[in-house]
Amino acid sequence: MEPKVFDIEYRRKLLYKRKRRRQLIFQISIFLSVLCVSFFIILLGNKDNNVSSVNQKITTSSSSTEEKFIICIDPGHGDWDTGAKGTTGVFEKDIVLNISLKLGKLLESNGMKVVYTRTNDSLSWLETANDSLKERIKIPEVFDADLFISIHCNSNYDSPDSKGLETWYKLSNNDSKELSNIIQQYLLKLNYTEDRGLKTYKSKDDALAVLELNSSISSLIELGFLSNASDEKYLNSDLGQSNCAEAINDAILSYIKSNKESLINKRNSN
Ligand SMILES: [Zn+2]
Incomplete structure (x- = not known):
């Protein structure tokens, strides 16, 4: 082979x-x-x-x-911290959240940038219950907010007749005082309650932390007394909440309009 x-x-x-x-x-x-x-x-x-x-x-x-100017809206309280309780059982935390969300939408539609300390019933950023206020003011700091608006309702269960609107400003701070005054005036135009005037604390020892420790120009609004039936009825109504949001929106826009330059200077110097 x-x-x-x-x-x-x-x-x-x-x-x-x-x-x-x-x-x-x-x-x-x-x-x-x-x-x-x-x-x-x-x-x-x-x-x-x-x-x-x-x-x-x-x-x-x-x-x-x-x-854009940055507005930080702070709906008071939240979650376990209900704030004041109304005569009908309504909570301050819910009323101020509704108004805050309405206000935020209005401000955004007017070209503002809006940040919130909360947009629902949870305080997600809260590490310890004791630090609620200190944690709260980190938010405007992080976002370099120009203005900080804290929204609350009052109560006095010993005196159900106590009613009225008051706006708090930061001690010895003219910007905060001017902003608070404009807000107070615009809200008073709604004519739903009495004028309790502008307020501030006497010293830094009894300061409101959200104002005193805040580097944004800040105001704290007490819209009315939930322990008073008439204030509560208005603040718990959809119309009342929309009106309050509109009045605060108009006040903020008016403040910004007349303080545009100083706000820009303040921002640039930070
Ligand atoms: Zn409150």
């Missing part, structure tokens, strides 16, 4: 097999090259996207801080 190397059929098969193998290797290497090139194209595309989205973020945030 002749050795296989001289068998022409065998050699043909061998050559055919080698040819097929070379073709296969060629096809695989083409496939892998295409795969590598596609991978790099996708990689570069993503990188470009990332860069442009970062750029976009920077542009958006810089233009928003340049053009």
Whole structure:
């Protein structure tokens, strides 16, 4: 028997097999090259996207801080901390949240940037119950808020006749006093209760932390007494809440209009 190397059929098969193998290797290497090139194209595309989205973020945030004033709205209390309780069982925390959310929408529709200390019944940022007020004012600080508006309702269960509206300002701070005065005047125009006037604390020892420790120009509004049936009825009604939100919105816009330059200077100096 002749050795296989001289068998022409065998050699043909061998050559055919080698040819097929070379073709296969060629096809695989083409496939892998295409795969590598596609991978790099996708990689570069993503990188470009990332860069442009970062750029976009920077542009958006810089233009928003340049053009928009930032208002921090603080609906008082929340969660386990119900605040005052009305004669019908309504909670201060719920009334002030409703008004705050209405106010925020109005301010946003007027070109303001709005941040809230809470937008629902939870105090998600709260680490310890004792630090509720101190934790609260970190929010305007983080967002560099120009104005801080804290919204509350009063109560005096020993005197159900006590009623009225009062706005608190930061001790010895004219900006806070002016803002609080405008808010008080706009709310009084609604004519739903008595004027208890502008208020501040006597010394830093009995200060309201949300005002005293706040670097934004701040006001704390006590819209009325939930222990008084008439104040409670108005503040618990949808119309009353919408009216209060509108009055505070108009007051803030009016304050900003007449203090635009000093607000921008204050922002730039911080
Ligand atoms: Zn309160």
